[in-house]
Amino acid sequence: AKILWNDQIVSEEEVKIGYEDRGYQFGDGIYEVIKIYNGDVFTATEHIDRLYASADKIQLVIPYTKDVLHKMLHELIETNEVQNGHIYLQVTRGISPRQHNFPTTAVDSVLTAYIKETSRPLAQLENGVKACFVEDIRWLRCDIKSLNLLGNVLAKQEAISKDCYEAIQHRGEVITEGSSSNIYGIKDGVLYTHPVSNLILNGITRKVILDCCEEIGLPVVEEAFTKAQALEMDEIIMSSTNAEVMPIVSVDEKPIGNGIRGEWTQKIQQAFELKIPSSIGV
Ligand code: PLP
Known part of the structure; x- marks a missing residue:
């Protein structure tokens, strides 16, 4: 499967997740689940708006505009040729030596998104x-x-x-x-x-x-x-x-x-x- 890793679509073997990723160590991040029906995302704008709202509430900066993210999700669906399923997308505060407070130097957030093919229940x-x-x-x-x-x-x-x-x-x-x-x-x-x-x-x-x-x-x-x-x-x-x-x-x-x-x-x-x-x- 092809995965969206930050702003690139790569094979899943290429994705590297840091053991000091704050998502992994603190659950310091946010996520969305977006449904795909017949090759198209459902209520994508609402999900993307909520993602950015969640990010704001934890003072996490997503380094892409909503439009760019929206386009990347469409690309992910097309690359994987999925008709029905969902996108799981998460953004963490990134990789930094473990301490509870936010990193004191600039650290990039880490975005991953992938698709699961599922049928409706x-x-x-x-x-x-x-x-x-x-x-x-x-x-x-x-x-x-x-x-x-x-x-x-x-x-x-x-x-x-x-x-x-x-x-x-x-x-x-x-x-x-x-x-x-x-x-x-x-x-x-x-x-x-x-x-x-x-x-x-x-x-x-x-x-x-x-x-x-x-x-x-x-x-x-x-x-x-x-x-x-x-x-x-x-x-x-x-x-x-x-x-x-x-x-x-x-x-x-x-x-x-x-x-x-x-x-x-x-x-x-x-x-x-x-x-x-x-x-x-x-
Ligand atoms: N409440 C909680 C705790 C959830 O995790 C979810 C979604 O998984 C929902 C409500 C429903 O949200 P949505 O309709 O946006 O999927």
Whole structure:
């Protein structure tokens, strides 16, 4: 496979990662996951904007303009001739002798991006998935898409060990978000989701879903709900770049609504589907 390494596309054998890279030692960096449908990137501008916003929040300078990065990502897709999958892109603060504070001399950041070919989780999108509650033990800057993912990793592992697809995290009684997704509840024809704040990642798919809700006439209330309220919802959804609009049909083994994908969820999925880039001529 061909990898984007800083501003060059190279074979993966050519990529050299320093053992003193601050991403490796401190998780000192940021990342994005961008979906490729039919050879085209989906919501690339939004992802690139969020990447630069995350960089700003940790005072990391990405030495390329957004336009240049956008072009390099297109080149990466074309070189790899990928139709469906995703780009994983990360930028670290670079290589420097290990000390917690930022390097005191000028150090170049290190960018790597590569493509994974994947297919859409179509069976789960139809049948829904199981989730469980997990205490949200993460730091208070979940708005930064940081490489520090240990809290998320532990939450997802707990879910997997319980045969669940996702962990629904909560601070005290209040639902925040999934380990790698945003969470929504639908009750009596209204969609509820945690407001954008430092406690959640402002998902790009979340924004697409809120647009879909507007299109299909489903009112949205950006207010957090509790674990008890979650169990009383008619429908629960999780969303992310790769999981798209994913129905959650049980939480801690308790069925949500009828225990199958709900009607509003299906309508949101249909509206989402229309936004996906289709291949030329189809
Ligand atoms: N919340 C967290 C913690 C995530 O890691 C992710 C993405 O992986 C999301 C939400 C969803 O974000 P997006 O829709 O931009 O993929």
